[in-house]
Amino acid sequence: xxxxxxxxxxxxxxxxxxxxxxxxxxxxxxxxxxxxxxxxxxxxxxxxxxxxxxxxxxxxxxxxxxxxxxxxxxxxxxxxxxxxxxxxxxxxxxxxxxxxxxxxxxxxxxxxxxxx
Amino acid sequence: xxxxxxxxxxxxxxxxxxxxxxxxxxxxxxxxxxxxxxxxxxxxxxxxxxxxxxxxxxxxxxxxxxxxxxxxxxxxxxxxxxxxxxxxxxxxxxxxxxxxxxxxxxxxxxxxxxx
Numbered sequence: 001x002x003x004x005x006x007x008x009x010x011x012x013x014x015x016x017x018x019x020x021x022x023x024x025x026x027x028x029x030x031x032x033x034x035x036x037x038x039x040x041x042x043x044x045x046x047x048x049x050x051x052x053x054x055x056x057x058x059x060x061x062x063x064x065x066x067x068x069x070x071x072x073x074x075x076x077x078x079x080x081x082x083x084x085x086x087x088x089x090x091x092x093x094x095x096x097x098x099x100x101x102x103x104x105x106x107x108x109x110x111x112x113x114x115x116x
Numbered sequence: 117x118x119x120x121x122x123x124x125x126x127x128x129x130x131x132x133x134x135x136x137x138x139x140x141x142x143x144x145x146x147x148x149x150x151x152x153x154x155x156x157x158x159x160x161x162x163x164x165x166x167x168x169x170x171x172x173x174x175x176x177x178x179x180x181x182x183x184x185x186x187x188x189x190x191x192x193x194x195x196x197x198x199x200x201x202x203x204x205x206x207x208x209x210x211x212x213x214x215x216x217x218x219x220x221x222x223x224x225x226x227x228x229x230x231x
Contacts, residue, residue, distance in 0.1 A: 034220070036222070041227070042224055042225070043120075043122075043206055043222040043223050043224040043225045044206065044208075044222040045222070046219065046220070046221065046222075049219060090159065092159075099172070100172065101147070101164060101166065101171050101172050101212070102147050102148075102149040102161075102164025102165075102166065102171060102172050102208075102210065102212070103149065103161045103164060103172050103174070104149070104151075104159075104161065104208075104220060105161070106151075106158060106159035106160075107158075108158045109158065109159075
């Protein structure tokens with residue numbers, strides 16, 4: 001079965017320190033990969049995506065992610081965390097193929113807590 | 117440009133009733149997908165519409181249905197509501213013009229509470 005795993009329910013980091021939110025996936029073919037952030041009682045905000053090309057993807061608000069095909073991972077990173085980065089983060093995969101149009105498979109989410 | 121608009125933001129319904137939620141995509145986007153978000157099951161794909169046709173469907177019972185109009189606006193309907201249908205319903209729109217343009221913009225969601 002196709003799936004996305006975010007192994008950490010919560011990540012705690014001090015402001016100014018680097019942060020990593022982990023994501024691994026299990027889908028066939030060449031998936032398209034996304035990261036979204038959700039603030040309380042809000043929808044999902046797009047951070048970045050990997051479709052093809054350079055394995056290091058830069059996105060919004062200073063976030064970046066590294067695609068690793070051999071490890072089927074797509075970890076989200078930021079060099080210096082801000083308190084305002086505290087939110088719920090979702091990794092998502094759109095499997096390859098026309099039968100998967102419009103369908104994102106989401107991980108369970110990771111709560112990022114950045115402390116001053 | 118305007119984002120994805122979902123109405124209403126909040127709804128309270130009684131078990132057994134039906135409900136209709138609306139989603140207006142970004143201008144020019146022809147693909148609209150719907151998702152259900154609950155604390156227990158997370159984000160789950162309901163269905164996707166493109167040019168008024170359902171192209172893809174998730175594993176939800178037939179009580180969940182949708183449609184898309186010629187202006188790409190979409191509605192989803194849930195009939196015979198159950199307590200377990202309480203959730204945040206999100207829609208996402210996409211231009212869907214090839215992989216390099218893939219991107220899904222989400223609305224703020226409709227919070228449905230079934231009592």
